[in-house]
Amino acid sequence: MTPTLVVQREEQRPADEPRTVSAVVTGIGVTAPNGLGTEEWWQATLAGQHGIRPIEGYDTSAYPTRLAGTVTGFDAAALLPGRLLPQTDRSTRLALVATEWALADAGVDPGELPEYGMGVVTSNAGGGFEFTHREIRKLWTEGPEHVSVYESFAWFYAVNSGQISIRHGMRGASGVLVADQAGGLDALGHARRTLRRGNTLVVTGGVESSLDPWGLSAHIAGGRLSSVPDPERAYQPFDIGASGHLPGEGGAILVVEDAAAAQARRVRRCYGEIAGYAATLDPAPGSGRPLGLERAIRLALADAGVAPEEVDAVFADAAGVPALDRAEARALEAVFGPYGVPVSAPKTMTGRLAAGGPALDVAAALLSVRDGMLPPAVHVPSPDPAYRIDLVRGEPRDLRVRTALVVARGHGGFNSAVVVREPKAP
Template structure:
């Protein structure tokens, strides 16, 4: 499945909101990522040490009560509060005013794979121990994986199309394909991306049920994609939301910045086991590149899915070698500092790609010390790598066979003076 062709300039990203385990806001998160600061720690709030895998990427330091209207707090799970803050920061960064646009031309496309775990489990506990009269009326929607789209649209008056996509990690990239389709059908602005949080006791147990978590208890050694010691991933919470606009709408309102273009997207599904047919990741990448009108040789960096399960790492490495040749393109996975954030992780990779385009620094894959020789990947490790980057490929896979690929390209013309003044104002350099 591929996205629809827009027939015009690709949509552009004009605003970013980040809530990540190793930083709140674009500046703090990007600096921490370049420094190699991890947000992986023991899950707080209960005795997570009893679990086989007690570590997670945990968002800290965010006071939702100080940042959101009080009436929203009893209505929302932690995941929605994180999403509302990220959306607010994205709008502040973009300078876009939805009220100034035609009423039905602004929309939301988010991804979420877990819903409001903490909220619903608290209310179910009330049902069991106190009776149905004690269950919050907001349980009717606060648990639902579509609630982030709804609450963002209500708070910001986004009365155009709204969507939610559920495809584990891959859904986080699929939202940008959906945003492209919305814009291609006449929308002017779409808030797009994903945020997750499912780290309460039941939520952490649910992560374990997938069978892919690492049992290593050292935060620096627990999540090692493409490493000889790879033994699974660490889950996490957070993610990113982006303001995506048609190029014409952004130009018409005089957008103060354009981070980059969402040039091409595609998603595929793996064939059933035993079919003899290859996995669909390489095909998704080829389709996304074709939609973007670029060749594999044009790609300057790949942000990998990085599952950290040997068989899955082997499959991704083989797909990259098929596309680019052995050691053919720099590959990185900065998510080793946050864990895999389900639908929130790939949007964070898109932000990393956009900032790499802007600053010419590829963030490293932290903690990986012994890359698997047979993978033949040019894995960026240790320190950020300076590079001239104009085109980035972001990959994501979801449990059960989902694949997604997004091509991000530099703006066609971004005046240096404008970019310089923005750097001083926001401290993004």
């Protein structure tokens, strides 16, 4: 009966007229290089503990970059049903476990909710890299009869959304977005949109893993990786020694709900609201037109109804490439003024996780709202004085955070921004 009632209610409203919804985050699940589980990762992040390590599993001596943010201690066989292991890539396993933890954190039993009222919207830039390359090796060396039938979908960038949906019986509006780092925020923006169109719960976020030899080669081909061999000097965004970034794996999955529906099921906690979102695209190089990050920030603030002076903290994209750091610092200064808002860059502890990184930053922003602590950037000993931003470094900062901005940029000119704010009193 409930799905039928939802359809009838939607028919009473014009199809192009979204309903008013407050999208709140009720659950967080994290699989990150510096911690498995939300609280373990958060405490490590506040303590400045990083997960940048030498890449293991194959000889990296011929690669210019040999460091990455890698997830350790993850035992998929102990955390997932055995039937799922032959059909999933490492990235999907990390995503499935993060989803289990997020749903448990939200107190959600999917079997007790209408299946067409729940959806899955994730972002992924790489798909099942490791799975695919293992099967391609079989094709080349052993023949097609040895290639896993699961290769037909395990490679696909939409596989995380699909596997989460199947595992938990979530048959409502779902999807996947691809925009490199920016996609991790685009997924949250689209999750909020699906709530406005009728879903009451969306599993969203991003989790990635593409650190096998082919994956690392792809990262290197982007031209933005650091080749510094010291884990404490390789990734230094906004520093005078910045020389690129390091890749990483993992990310965060969030449970986002219609606030009214969450209240009706007597949710245990609400971390905060996804209050604003915007995305822009940079103009073609050489056009003379301004980059799109500042406009994305202003549009997201306008969408949230928030003035720049109301923003308590910014979670930076932190590219680690001098030209990109300079562009981000200029955008922040243009919106907030010189040193106008504290800027956090916790991804210095994990590397850049493609779509997983911004989702993890949103989790950090929400926990900063909860705990009144802003995590630091680590390994940034000498910030470039040309960047007039208030970068939080070395130690966490005690700070009442009511509203936070998270920004992300993807290779190819993608820019996205999300505004989160403290939950409203019931």
